[in-house]
Amino acid sequence: MNTTLIWAAAAALTLAACGRSEPAADAGVAEPSSRTLAASLDDNDDLDSLEAVVEAAGLQTVLEGVGPYTIFAPTDAAFTAVGGAPGEDEKAQGATLVRAHIVPGVVTRADISAALDRAADGKVTLRTMDDGVLTFTREGQTIRATAADGAAAALTGTETAASNGVIQPIDGVLVKGG
Template sequence: MSMELKMRWALAPLCVMALAACGDAADKADGTGAAAPSSRTIAATLKDDRAFGTLERVLDNAALGDVLDGKGPYTVFAPSDAAFTASAGDLGDEAMKAQGAAMLRAHIVPGALTRADILAAIAREGSGEVQMRTMANSLLTFSKEGEAVIVAGDNGARARLTGSETLASNGVVQPVDALLVRPAAEAAN
């Protein structure tokens, strides 16, 4: 199979998921279980949620706050503070600015994707998994294990979607329980 054909197949699920996310907020609030979007941006949502203090610090250090305050839409797979505690290195430190920015881009996909959108895309795919390309140009693979939605980075890192998603004015925050990239110190071992 040619590289161009592989790329088309890799992007096809992303297109399907992006189209599924194009419905308006009224469609989401009519019994699908998802709340209507707030007037707050993704950056403001992360800033106000104590579970994402480390992520907010990394976001500020990487100077990407303006992006997540911008138009969007984006979906951020937001690692909790506990996910950062388990990783090597302090990505909020000035010396880790580039690594923090790379980690953040690997957790952001274009489009506003709710869990219902992700689950519908998994169900439509005959393989039981669907892939999305991140802002870091890496692939995230989504699948189900029992009732849990699992997301895996193309480097082998895995996380579960946890907690409640938050619909922001410019996208969606999807909490995850682990980093979707392996920190540089861990990858070198």
């Protein structure tokens, strides 16, 4: 396992255990709002498909809870590119898809970038809520996430800090066939 992952996870959990829910003032992230991840998804018009999947999978209450979580959130265009998001009748598939895009803790782009700067092999891994692994690399100024099955996406748009985590928009779906 990548030692960067272990240290990043330990740092995130330590900060969460200390009750620190706000990123450092110099982290380059907007101050978290009083709105939850669920409400922040609702506020973002480019994440309507993901919001619908979260609701259909019955995971909205999780994203209204304590957290913290980081959601690598496929945009509506990302879902369109793979033929659409799972529908309401595909609750299990939707829940699997959502869990494959969430990691515990608050992970900002600055955190990922700093970890990549320190990584000897140029890779950083994070474990998802479905026990999968996302591997992050840098291509120029672009940070890419790749799932174990090869599905990949670039971090895009603006991250959103919420009261219980952060939303990182991505331009792909990190589950093949998802």
